[in-house]
Amino acid sequence: MAAKRLAGWALQPERYPEPTRVGADAAPHLVAQLVIPRRASSFGPKLERGRWHNLGLAATALDGVGISAASPFSFWRTVGRLSAGRGFVEGAHFEGGCIVPAVGGGVCSLSDALFDLALRSGCTILERHGHTLAVDRGPKGPRRKRVDATVKWPYVDLRFAPARGLLRLSTRSRKDGLHLALHGDAPVEAWPVEVSEPQICVEAGQRYVHTTIRRGPTTIGRDRKKLIVMPTRNCDTCQEHSCGRHRGA
Template sequence: MRSSLEAARNWFAFAWRRRLRALQNALRRGSFAAERLDRDLPVAILEHHLPLYRRLAGVDPILFENKRRNLELAVARIDGVLLPPGKTFSLWKLVGPPSAARGYLEGLVLQRGRPARGVGGGLCQLANALFWLALHSELKVVERHHHSLDLFPDDHRRVPFGTGASIVYNFKDLRFANEGARRYQFRLRLTEDELVARLLADAEPESRFRVREAEHGFVQTPEGLYRRNLIVREVADASGRPLRTETMFRNFSKCQYSLQEAS
């Protein structure tokens, strides 16, 4: 009985938050990026590769195959999109609802702090890629939700821990605002085993960025094992001369694995 009541409360809470976000979006109609270009803008800012498949204990491999299909659908909605000055990039405004009726399959999702099956699962990897691109640009991140849990130990990690983005349709979005003078473009494609994400622009940027972590470590507490770090961004001018170092955010996430597994 308790589980049924809790499920009902969660359903109504999600429905309310989605309705509220839809209303907020309607009031901002016209401010979101929508135009797409089939050819590349001339200046390459960054290219990022993410592996599609991982071996995870207790996780059905079919969920990774389904994730690939989900990514194919979402990538087709974003690839080539332009972000002109004054506009905002919204992942969910472009992708739309990841429903079974639109072809999405069950993939890996997070429910109550545990890996689970859910329609549209795996799209967080797309959000991770786009967020990493934005961190290396002059774009302003206006909405991003972090992962409160660290589910699995590292497996050939390519970027610092804690630089991902959590998304839930439609009220947990990933959004970037272009407050500069350049047009930006996101290009996405899938290879046999990778998601490839690129950020391009119509002119050379005034600044260059390098993102790294500091103060990384594990902390054992009475509540469990936690992982922490600090994400910093080194900013240089177009010639490479260092300008400043920015503190982006701190991470402190509960691990769903042991310290031995992390070694």
Template sequence: MRWRWQQIFYLAITMMAFLGCTTNEARILNLAPEASSRETLEQLPPGTLLEDLNLGGLQLQKAQEEIRSWSKDKLEENLYLVYNETEILLTPSELGIALDFERTWEEVQKNLGQRSTSILAFDYLKANQTLQERLSDFTRSAVDATYKIENDQFKITPAISGETVDIDAFLDELTNASLASLPKRILLPRVELPAAMTTEALEALAFNGVIGEYTTQYNLNDKNRSANLLEAAKKMDKTVLKPGDTFSFNDTIGPRTAETGFKDAYIVINNEYVKGIGGGICQVSSTLYNAALLANLTIVERHPHAVVVAYIPLGQDATVNYPNLDLKLRNDTQSYLYLRTKVEAGKLTIKIYGKKTGAKVRFEKQIEKELNYHTVRRIDPDLLPGAVVQQQNGSKGFIMKTWKVVTDKEGKETKQLLSRDTYAPTHRILKIGAD
């Protein structure tokens, strides 16, 4: 419209000159070109283009209709997306690409009589869903690293990374594109999908040797006690603890009943050795306790015996009684722990595998007090008058302190009080025949 106003302006000047009007009188007529505004335009001036769409001379509403129709056609043209040398045919609209009409129309109004560029809008969610569906046969999911234990060795099957299209990078490439400049053939950028459990992460968790080992001896001639010891050791064998796991002896071994495979053997009740089901199991828990101490593991729960036991040094035993007295260990290391038990030739050995640190553990002890035993005489009507039979040997009791001393690979020592245990004396018991 500007050109029309210019013609009118020159015509008015000519007329005023002809009529003898002054310059001031011309100002009064207010016929300057600035009197027009874009808001009053009824049609677009010649030379107004939206990329390859000529809008010059069109009324505003008609121009808008032309833009919408033109963009619709453009958005239905074929695009060839290339991924892993495979071509996928899609239209821009299927990819969630649309014309941002409001911003594009603003550009047209800013550039009257000139060429404007269209502005695109992107639906990221639709693009992602469409590409995931169309590329499902071409993308590859990641495979986690796994492990198995063979011959007490930690063996890893490496992870395999996955691959998929990088949706964000793809759409970022098109951020500055317009409908006219939108490529007809687009290489889809690929991105690697790392496994949730990488090979490196699993290698960091792998154990690499024995970090704690302890052996105790038992009497093979005590068949029932030996059988209980063997059964408990079998139930615990090949246990794996992840970092942060807590091992419960009672939960692992379960109730001590005939139905669960245990037999009658001597146990300690009220400071006396009596027959009871599951006798011998405490030797397994005590052996494990010492292996755990030597591995420098965290002891969550441990209880001493009421009396001294012969198979383990004072202060290093751990009694259990289902379900109230337990031995619990927590894996506070940065690797898997693996328990192995071996029972043969009167020896029970427990090994704990983990990540070697070079640390060494030893024990220091102090007997605070010795407790003397007493002789208890009990009448036994089954004995002849005056006969005396010793039912149980007497043994002293003790109050004992035990420390764990850890020397790290640099030679630095730390000393920790493990326990202050009281062991009652085992009284000497004599059976005497009635007079």
């Protein structure tokens, strides 16, 4: 899968073009904006610091990128591989029901936000993959009132493009969080986006939650996620030295 996607980048440049940057004057109209907030988490201090370092580093690759029908956005073509050699560090990554360290961990918050912006700005979604897990929050139920998009180098990507005109991404890191915005070369009316109430069902003894993402009258996606219990420990605090994920194991 990875080799096929990398070959596609080389052999189909019209489908996977290299990103280009444009000036703010080329797209002066605010289309959509949001903030990835800084707030308390259960990741532990080290992994949370790593997560925010990774988010900030990835965001620098997004700032000023122009997006059009002829030059669609690709998360991986724009951000690139999340390697230690490029400065990415261990951040929080959700795997197998545990919060574990992973180089580049935390950037899915960025792909979630970009998918949200793309939906609200009316973009055509060329590729999007939902997360496969949802957290069971007990009596409160799963929280799935927002949209999400997972990414995995290089073949699980997020790609989108406006139907017409030019969009420009901007990113700003501030004390309250990471600010993201899409600006256009012409005014664009924001689209209403809704996520349906979670519907829980049992399949082969395992609980799943189903939701539907709609933009206006159009169904964008139907998600099916495995329900898991929220981890109470992470690799900063568990002291489980026999775990294969532990650095000293």
